[in-house]
Amino acid sequence: MQHVLSVLVRNRAGVLTRVSGLFSRRGYNIESLVVGTTEKHGISRMTIVVNGDDNIIEQVIKQLYKLIDVIKVQNITNDPFVDRELVLIRVRVTKESRAEIMDTVLQVFRGRIVDISGDSMMIEATGDTGKIEAIEAYLSSFGIKEMARTGKVALARGAKDRRD
Amino acid sequence: MKTGAEVVIEALLRNNTELVFSYPGGAILPVYNALGRSPIKNVLVRQEQGAAHAASGYARVTGKAGVVIATSGPGATNLVTGIATANMDSIPLVLITGQVSTDMIGTDAFQETDITGITHPITKHNYLVKNSDDLAEVIDEAFHIATTGRKGPVLIDIPKDVAAGKTKGTVKPIHLPSYQPTVKGSMRQLKKAATVMENAKRPLIFAGGGVVAAAAQKELAAFAALIDAAVCTSLMGIGSIDTKNERSLGMTGLHGRTGANLAMSECDLLIAVGCRFDDRVTLNHSGFAAAKKIIHIDIDPAEIGKNIGANIPIVGDVAAVLTDLATVTTAKTNEDWMRQVAAWRGQWPPQAAADNSLMAFQITAALNRLTPKDVIYTTDVGQHQMFAAQNLEIEAGPHFITSGGLGTMGYGLPAAIGAKLGAMKQTVIAITGDGSFQMNFNELGTIRDQNLDLKIVLFNNACLGMVRQLQHHYSGDAYFGVDLPGNPDFGLIAQAYGFAAFRIEKREEVFPVLEEALQTPGTVLIDCRISKEDMVFPIVLNNQPLKNMIYE
Numbered sequence: 055m056q057h058v059l060s061v062l063v064r065n066r067a068g069v070l071t072r073v074s075g076l077f078s079r080r081g082y083n084i085e086s087l088v089v090g091t092t093e094k095h096g097i098s099r100m101t102i103v104v105n106g107d108d109n110i111i112e113q114v115i116k117q118l119y120k121l122i123d124v125i126k127v128q129n130i131t132n133d134p135f136v137d138r139e140l141v142l143i144r145v146r147v148t149k150e151s152r153a154e155i156m157d158t159v160l161q162v163f164r165g166r167i168v169d170i171s172g173d174s175m176m177i178e179a180t181g182d183t184g185k186i187e188a189i190e191a192y193l194s195s196f197g198i199k200e201m202a203r204t205g206k207v208a209l210a211r212g213a214k215d216r217r218d
Numbered sequence: 219m220k221t222g223a224e225v226v227i228e229a230l231l232r233n234n235t236e237l238v239f240s241y242p243g244g245a246i247l248p249v250y251n252a253l254g255r256s257p258i259k260n261v262l263v264r265q266e267q268g269a270a271h272a273a274s275g276y277a278r279v280t281g282k283a284g285v286v287i288a289t290s291g292p293g294a295t296n297l298v299t300g301i302a303t304a305n306m307d308s309i310p311l312v313l314i315t316g317q318v319s320t321d322m323i324g325t326d327a328f329q330e331t332d333i334t335g336i337t338h339p340i341t342k343h344n345y346l347v348k349n350s351d352d353l354a355e356v357i358d359e360a361f362h363i364a365t366t367g368r369k370g371p372v373l374i375d376i377p378k379d380v381a382a383g384k385t386k387g388t389v390k391p392i393h394l395p396s397y398q399p400t401v402k403g404s405m406r407q408l409k410k411a412a413t414v415m416e417n418a419k420r421p422l423i424f425a426g427g428g429v430v431a432a433a434a435q436k437e438l439a440a441f442a443a444l445i446d447a448a449v450c451t452s453l454m455g456i457g458s459i460d461t462k463n464e465r466s467l468g469m470t471g472l473h474g475r476t477g478a479n480l481a482m483s484e485c486d487l488l489i490a491v492g493c494r495f496d497d498r499v500t501l502n503h504s505g506f507a508a509a510k511k512i513i514h515i516d517i518d519p520a521e522i523g524k525n526i527g528a529n530i531p532i533v534g535d536v537a538a539v540l541t542d543l544a545t546v547t548t549a550k551t552n553e554d555w556m557r558q559v560a561a562w563r564g565q566w567p568p569q570a571a572a573d574n575s576l577m578a579f580q581i582t583a584a585l586n587r588l589t590p591k592d593v594i595y596t597t598d599v600g601q602h603q604m605f606a607a608q609n610l611e612i613e614a615g616p617h618f619i620t621s622g623g624l625g626t627m628g629y630g631l632p633a634a635i636g637a638k639l640g641a642m643k644q645t646v647i648a649i650t651g652d653g654s655f656q657m658n659f660n661e662l663g664t665i666r667d668q669n670l671d672l673k674i675v676l677f678n679n680a681c682l683g684m685v686r687q688l689q690h691h692y693s694g695d696a697y698f699g700v701d702l703p704g705n706p707d708f709g710l711i712a713q714a715y716g717f718a719a720f721r722i723e724k725r726e727e728v729f730p731v732l733e734e735a736l737q738t739p740g741t742v743l744i745d746c747r748i749s750k751e752d753m754v755f756p757i758v759l760n761n762q763p764l765k766n767m768i769y770e
Contacts, residue, residue, distance in 0.1 A: 064396060067346065072338055079339050109523065116520035122343040122363060125396040 056085065057111045057131045058208050061100040062092065064123040072121050073100060082106060082114050086205030097125065101137075101207045130210045137208035140180045142168070143190065146197035147175045155196060163189045174199055222350035222380050223252035225387035226314065229357035230258060232389070233312075235285050237261055237276070237639060239269035241296075243289020245329060246316030248381035253287065261639065261668060264660040266293050268632040270300020271658070274309045275596060275636030278616045279644075281433060283310040283364045284636060290316045291329030294375075295336065299626060302340040304371040306623025307454060308431055310364040311371040312357070319379040320348055334375050342370030350383035355390050362392050367399030368518040369431055399517060403534035403542055411489075411513045411530045412547040418487035418511070420555045421447035424470065424499075427454030427622065428492015428516060434537035435614035438491065439463065441540045446552045448485070448559040450478035452493050453607055454622035460614045467562055471499040473604040473754050476767060477562025483765040484558075490514045492536040495525040496623065505763040515539050567609055568755075568769075576725050577752050578602065578677055582609035584729045585647070585675070588736055593645045594619065594637050598630035598654030600684040602677035604754040606649045628657025631674070635661060638670050645673065645736075652678045652705055662715045665741050673736055674712070674743040679750045680705055687753045692760070712743035720744045 063069050070089060077084045085103035092099045104114060111129060118127045147155060155175065159165040165179035179189050183206060190201070220228075226249050230238070237259035242250045253260060263269040266288045273284025288297055294315040304311045318327040334346045343363050345356050353376070360372040415421060429438050438458055442449050442465050449459045450470040459466050470478035482488070488510050493499075500506045506526060514521075514528035515536060522531040532539055567579065582605055595610060596619040597603040603620060612618045619637055621629040634648035655676055665672055677683075686700040709719030720735045722728055722744060735744045756767030 067348075068334065068338070071335065075338050113520065113524060120518070120520055122394065122397050 055105070055107065057104050057106065057129055058135065058137065058206065059102040059104060059115070059118075060128045060130050060208060060210070061102060061118060062125040063098050063100060064125060065091070065096050065098045066123050069098070069123045072123060073102075073118070076117055076121065077104070077114075080113070080117060082110065088205040088207050090207065101205075103206055128210065130208060134211040135208050136211060137182050137206050138180050139183055139186045139206050140178070140204045141186050141189065142176060142178055142202045143193055143198055144169075144174050144176045144200040145193045146173060146199055148173070151196055155193070158192065159189070163192075165189065219384040220387050221248065221252065222353050222376070222383050222385055223248040225350070225353045225385055226357060226376065226381065227252045227256045227258065228387060229354050230285060231256065233358065233361040234282065238285040238287050239263055239272045239276075239636065240287035241266050241269060241289065241293060243291075243293045243316060243329065245290035245318055245378045246287060246293070246314075246381075248378060249287060249314065249316065249376065261635070261664065263632070264663050265658070266296035267300050267628065268635075268658055268661045268664065270297045270304065270311065270313065271626075271629050271632035272636035272639075272661075272664075273311050274300065274304050274307075274629075275619050275633030276640040277310050277636070278430075278619050279594060279637045279640040281616075283312045283361055286311060286313040288313070288315050289329065290318055290333070291331045293329075294331055294333035298336060298340070301337055301371050301373065303621050303624045303626040303629060305340045305342070307427060307621065308369045309371065310369040312360050312364050313371060313373045315373065315375050316381070317346070317375045317377040320377045321379070323377065333373065337373050340371070341373050342368075344373040344375070346375045347380050348377070350380050350385035351388070353380070353385065354387045358389065358392055359394065362394070363397065367397070400519070400533045401535045401538050403515070403532040403539035405542075405546075407530060407532045408539070408543050408546050411532060411543060414487060414511050414513065414530060415445050415489075415547055416550065418445075419552055420485045421445055421487040421489060421552065422481050422485035423447050423449045424452070424482070424488055424490045424493060425449055425455040425458035426452045426491065426493025428536050429455055429458035430616055432492060432517075432536040434492070434540060435459065437537050437540035437544075439614065441544055444544055444547060444549050446550055446556060447489065448481050448555065450474070450481055452496065452499050452622070453620060455493060456607055456612055456618040456620075457614065457616055458492075461611045464563070465556075465559065467559065468566065469607050470764065472501060472758050473608065473756065474764070475566050475608055476756055477559070477566060479756070479758070479764040479767055480562060481559065483763065486510050488512045490516075490528070491540070492516060494518075494521045497525070500526060501758055502761055502763050574725050575752075576723060576728070576746070576748050578605040578748050579609060580725055580728045581675065581677070581722070581732070581746055581748075582606060584732045586611045587729070588733055589647065590645055593617065593647060594641060596620065596630045596634040596637055596646065596648045598650040598657075599625045599627045600651045600654055600682070601679075601687065601754050602649050602651040602654075604684075605677065608754075627654040630654060631658050632661045632664075634672050634674075635664055635668070635670060638672055639668070646671075647673045647675060649675050649677070651683065652676060652680060652702060652708070653682045655708065659711065662712070662717070666715050666717075670741060671739065672741045674741065676708055676743060676745050677748055678705070678708065678745050679748050679752065681750050683750065683753070686750065687757075690753065691757065708743060708745045712741075718742040722746045
């Protein structure tokens, strides 16, 4: 089963290596890992999507806590949470397909056209993983030339202040 | 203003460092110079791995962090085996390595290596210090992290310009909100455990290295008496209870004593204390937990449920948890169970072979008769280690210093150096094999330098006996790559360093020669010529449950 972990870490040199190294050396399957700063200076948030049964996830969380730079680990999988990914896709276009693609991207997927050249168009879209996969599937029939996905960032919903 | 190097030495002194194990080099020179002007005793080893192992032996007998200083590049990489050894056995070390200057980092400079990167997986934590102002705080933190919670090695990499740079060296209180080890066990869990214990008829305490690390031997013995339980140990747990204690069944596991392994199989309640259910103990995971309740006490929450699931997990310091547990637990007796335990105790050791050949067992038996009560043994890794673990009488305390988790050949001799320096009044005996001894016997030079009195008992069967035994069991006696016909005369090697040497070749020589050797002042080496066919029994073969021990 897929789990979403939201991990607060001290923003020290090597912290990303420590976390990613932990996953590889203990054989945990990491689906995506996104790091960025938080509202607090010197503290970063990692959003980690990891596959495994409950026992494995329990071990992952405990092992993460053993890293001195890890402040807090939340498994938000079963909590209400908002998650977003951003994708940039350069898709092949022709005179015939251009209008349809633009229309669908803008109307159905609420995406944006960020670049256009002779035979291609670059599309930006954000959303949860399902939506990103849907837009990717839709565009693949026209021919995706290049794609970059950010991986998932997530925050738990609600007014509860989760900062410790 | 001071130099960074002076701040390093001040920090070592502030953290009660009396001696360091070191090897010099270019990048560490500023620190080394400051060390030379300090009151800290310097133990110059022959190779950096020896420093790490010696610091480990020192840490284990003193309970303090062992401190190591080495240079960059090869100096640092030579530490790696020692660091991994300490990490697996949760031994507190603080290791300071030199690094090339900050402006040279990443340029493949002379003797540059990314030692913090290399040691991420084998340290509890590590640092690359890029600013001289951070040195005081980092070293205080390193000692704190190494010696609290589940102990372990912490490495500090110091570039040459950071050590040479000027700083005020301001000392700050340790502030680590993300590192707060749990000491006290949860009262709710303790009460649950107490209820389970009341109903147990065959309780067994399985004590691991955590009991020795927490120096919780008194608490353990008192608690075992309170609930009338038997006690067996892991390899690392040897020293958690006096082997002469009527409850003690000795080591359990792949080469465990018969009674200990049978007790593991027949108990109805297993109280695992300060252990991590290593695969050398549990062997066949699926069968291990059958038909018994398990209470698991450990300071590291990650160990709970990692290998074996526990019915009642209790996270906390072993000594604190056992003390609190005693206050909520009702005293009881289990007469039938303890009668069985006494019977098992009576069945060990097995009878010696009828012929007159020299066997390892006779050497350990003689050591039991000849050594003083507070003797400290160190071992290397292999058959001699198992002979020692099975048969030596060990007092409660850090009296059995061995590489359990990593199984590092070459550990025993340098560890004995550290153990002796940490306990100068006690007899220290290094039990080694001819294979292991040759991994680090260069440290005989350190023993000579330091004028130490160590007794080296070498189980010499001219082969790598443990691997040979594996080939006996699993490869149909197809022995390959295990004989050591190029062995030197080990007695002559000892004599080359100015030590006395003895040899035992026959059964009747064991006692008198050992007696004389142990009474000889200074370091001695006793070359015991045992047979290749003298294998370690019992053994439990792959995928078998603990009770299926075989003896041939």
